[in-house]
Amino acid sequence: MKLHEYQARDILARYGVPVTGGGVATTPAEARAIAEQIGGRVVVKAQVFVGGRGKAGGVKLADTPEQAEQVAGQILGMNIKGLTVEKVLVAEAITYEREFYLGAIMDRASRRIVMMASAEGGVEIEEVAKTNPQAIVKVAAHPMLGLLDFQARDLAYGIGLTDAKQARQFAQIAMALYRAYMDVDASLAEINPLVVRADGSLQALDSKIVLDDSGLFRHPDLEAMRDSSDEPEAEQRAREAGISYIKLDGNIGCMVNGAGLAMATMDVIKLFGGEPANFLDIGGGASKEKVKTALQIILSDPNVKAVMFNIFGGITRVDEVAKGIVAALSEVQTDVPMIARLVGTNEEEGRRILAESALIPAATLAEAAEKAVQAARAR
Numbered sequence: 595m596k597l598h599e600y601q602a603r604d605i606l607a608r609y610g611v612p613v614t615g616g617g618v619a620t621t622p623a624e625a626r627a628i629a630e631q632i633g634g635r636v637v638v639k640a641q642v643f644v645g646g647r648g649k650a651g652g653v654k655l656a657d658t659p660e661q662a663e664q665v666a667g668q669i670l671g672m673n674i675k676g677l678t679v680e681k682v683l684v685a686e687a688i689t690y691e692r693e694f695y696l697g698a699i700m701d702r703a704s705r706r707i708v709m710m711a712s713a714e715g716g717v718e719i720e721e722v723a724k725t726n727p728q729a730i731v732k733v734a735a736h737p738m739l740g741l742l743d744f745q746a747r748d749l750a751y752g753i754g755l756t757d758a759k760q761a762r763q764f765a766q767i768a769m770a771l772y773r774a775y776m777d778v779d780a781s782l783a784e785i786n787p788l789v790v791r792a793d794g795s796l797q798a799l800d801s802k803i804v805l806d807d808s809g810l811f812r813h814p815d816l817e818a819m820r821d822s823s824d825e826p827e828a829e830q831r832a833r834e835a836g837i838s839y840i841k842l843d844g845n846i847g848c849m850v851n852g853a854g855l856a857m858a859t860m861d862v863i864k865l866f867g868g869e870p871a872n873f874l875d876i877g878g879g880a881s882k883e884k885v886k887t888a889l890q891i892i893l894s895d896p897n898v899k900a901v902m903f904n905i906f907g908g909i910t911r912v913d914e915v916a917k918g919i920v921a922a923l924s925e926v927q928t929d930v931p932m933i934a935r936l937v938g939t940n941e942e943e944g945r946r947i948l949a950e951s952a953l954i955p956a957a958t959l960a961e962a963a964e965k966a967v968q969a970a971r972a973r
């Protein structure tokens with residue numbers, strides 16, 4: 595789950611990262627009022643879940659409250675990379691001399707939290723990694739000991755901070771970023787740019803945090819910050835129904851119980867020359883209602899030319915799933931062919947229920963995949 599800049603900023607502020615204050619506005623008049631409170635020059639920033647807002651015209655400076663109102667009017671409602679700007683952050687504009695990047699990520703290869711810093715701040719780190727990878731300094735935090743002081747200082751020296759006071763402040767900010775990352779169960783936390791002001795002090799001008807969805811249950815306060823504006827409707831529906839759904843680019847919709855079985859199903863579809871339209875795990879003990887929702891989600895994808903059910907009835911009873919499919923089919927208008935391979939607990943009962951429907955039965959996974967690929971090709 596992504597957080598907005600202002601939300602990430604508030605979290606980092608609690609850990610002692612020097613951030614710019616200001617407030618969030620949804621109308622130009624509100625932006626003006628915030629600018630009046632701040633007094634002096636302000637920066638007005640689009641709050642949308644994309645990087646490169648600056649380049650896209652979503653970050654603008656304003657010298658007066660009138661100007662803040664004017665630029666807020668330009669930015670609010672603006673479309674940045676497909677997202678409409680509904681909120682702007684109005685903050686004190688900072689004059690700076692240098693821009694750095696500082697970030698924390700989960701590095702799967704080393705299985706550690708890696709802290710990265712770069713003297714090429716202000717541009718996206720992916721860009722620096724491509725064009726000038728040696729400009730990125732990295733240290734890996736120990737899983738038990740965490741990020742150690744000397745590592746944080748190494749980052750500072752590594753990006754050329756020779757001034758002892760600045761290096762110390764940079765190290766403190768790196769430690770704070772690491773603590774925040776761990777505490778909120780983030781998968782990414784970054785400050786870009788982290789700038790050096792005229793008086794030599796460091797200041798975070800842009801903060802970004804992405805939370806690990808698997809850790810969200812531990813943070814109801816963060817869950818409450820969710821903004822679903824960039825989440826596709828199907829994914830939002832799936833999340834609310836407790837269904838794991840990931841849209842893919844193929845044309846064979848899959849409804850499966852169990853993540854491992856879902857992966858295997860996708861593999862078998864590919865083996866028979868097809869392309870899965872989605873990953874979907876309805877989970878264990880799925881109810882009729884859930885099956886119906888899952889089918890509606892699958893069919894909401896216009897690319898879907900065939901649907902394949904692969905259900906192994908363990909905790910989930912096959913007859914219950916069959917009832918769900920029948921109930922769904924009676925309510926969902928569709929002529930998309932559907933292939934079902936249902937085995938396990940109560941499978942005879944399940945088959946009997948499905949025999950009265952338009953579903954194409956399959957005895958094995960291979961047969962189901964083959965039929966699904968054929969059906970999708972025929973359309």
Ligand code: GDP
Nearest residue numbers: 637645646647648653687688716786787799800
């Ligand atoms: P991003 O483009 O989405 O990463 O948005 P940022 O918040 O990083 O802003 C983009 C750029 O706007 C920064 O790299 C800065 O150059 C500039 N910027 C942002 N805040 C300020 C500020 O307070 N003062 C000044 N002078 N420039 C700023």
Ligand code: MN
Nearest residue numbers: 716786787800
């Ligand atoms: Mn930025």
